[in-house]
Amino acid sequence: MISNSAVELFQQRETPFYHYDLTLLKGTIDSVKSLAKQFDFDIHYAVKANSNERILQELRDAGFGADCVSGNEVKLAAEMGFPVDSILFAGVGKTDKEINLALELNIKAFNCESIQEVEVLNQLALAQDKVAEIALRINPNVDAKTHKYITTGLDENKFGINQIDLPEFILRLPEFSNVKLTGLHFHIGSQITDMKVFKGLCLRVNEIQNWFADNGVQIEHLNLGGGLGIDYNSPDKNSIPDFKTYFTIFSEFLERKANQKVHFELGRSIVGQCGSLISRVVFIKKGLNTSFAIVDAGMTELMRPALYQSYHQIDNLTSSGEEAVYDVVGPICESTDCFGKAVKLPETKRGDLIALRSAGAYGEVMTSRYNLRDQNEPLYTN
Numbered sequence: 001m002i003s004n005s006a007v008e009l010f011q012q013r014e015t016p017f018y019h020y021d022l023t024l025l026k027g028t029i030d031s032v033k034s035l036a037k038q039f040d041f042d043i044h045y046a047v048k049a050n051s052n053e054r055i056l057q058e059l060r061d062a063g064f065g066a067d068c069v070s071g072n073e074v075k076l077a078a079e080m081g082f083p084v085d086s087i088l089f090a091g092v093g094k095t096d097k098e099i100n101l102a103l104e105l106n107i108k109a110f111n112c113e114s115i116q117e118v119e120v121l122n123q124l125a126l127a128q129d130k131v132a133e134i135a136l137r138i139n140p141n142v143d144a145k146t147h148k149y150i151t152t153g154l155d156e157n158k159f160g161i162n163q164i165d166l167p168e169f170i171l172r173l174p175e176f177s178n179v180k181l182t183g184l185h186f187h188i189g190s191q192i193t194d195m196k197v198f199k200g201l202c203l204r205v206n207e208i209q210n211w212f213a214d215n216g217v218q219i220e221h222l223n224l225g226g227g228l229g230i231d232y233n234s235p236d237k238n239s240i241p242d243f244k245t246y247f248t249i250f251s252e253f254l255e256r257k258a259n260q261k262v263h264f265e266l267g268r269s270i271v272g273q274c275g276s277l278i279s280r281v282v283f284i285k286k287g288l289n290t291s292f293a294i295v296d297a298g299m300t301e302l303m304r305p306a307l308y309q310s311y312h313q314i315d316n317l318t319s320s321g322e323e324a325v326y327d328v329v330g331p332i333c334e335s336t337d338c339f340g341k342a343v344k345l346p347e348t349k350r351g352d353l354i355a356l357r358s359a360g361a362y363g364e365v366m367t368s369r370y371n372l373r374d375q376n377e378p379l380y381t382n
């Protein structure tokens, strides 16, 4: 819930801007942290979900590691004080420059996604006279039952090494003198709300790690990635995701070997609900069948609806009039610049403040300056 005192602060500011509820963020972090401790799971925050420095500080102070998908994320995480031995580097297309930077910083491990990548990493590590720890990202061919643009664990996706390439990988492993395989990594998609999917993942992981054991490779680290979804439909009712059910599934179905470490890379589930995009209504335009509420935020501030048709709850923070139906759209010159069709809102007028909820993950990080947009500083409240 956005408090009245927060709305008073919003009134004094130029819109659009991101608002972060740090109390909710801290509450969410506490929930993850205490449950992870209970289950003996290790948490790495997926920096790409939100790399805002104020947010990163909270995650660093919580003692989480960092899961990065670019050289610049690795660099930022290190600069922000995440311990380098807790930084992981994933991604299908790591360039030599990015790999060299991560090697120089002595990060914990690389999540590698192809045999060619391991070859290149081996050469670059040799040149720096280092041994790089790797986890092999395996595409487990598990359907995450989420939007097709955010599914990553099917054979047809570009992510991870396919299982048919594993025998060749194992054969060639001794060649890679400057690479040490210590883990297996899986990340099958994002905004996963069907918990059965995670059970399916556990069962595949068990098979795969047994296959490695049968081929003489013992695995020290299992990394199950992220992907736990949030409730975009009821951000106030379910402001903190059900981490307990999520972790319980892994604890029940994952066959954990003696002394094996289990890691998660959570992004959206930690930061998604604490952020809202705050905007003002510029005009109300009556169409033939619909009324448009044209707001001053657009796909340039929150790209998710335009990118993968995602839903964000829209609240009018300053009206309590009678309900009416609006298409809530931004000012950008693209027809996909629409936050919601046929949205029920209290009677909405020029100047009203609008909140696009659940925008803490994959919101601010995807901001662009298309149409030469201004970028306003976020607001943080406790």
Ligand SMILES: *Cc1c(COP(=O)(O)O)cnc(C)c1O
Residues within 6 Å of the ligand: 046, 048, 049, 067, 069, 090, 091, 187, 189, 190, 191, 225, 226, 227, 228, 265, 266, 267, 268, 269, 361
């Ligand atoms: C994006 C990503 C995550 C985080 O996903 P969420 O759905 O935000 O939890 C974790 N691991 C990898 C490798 C990723 O690319």
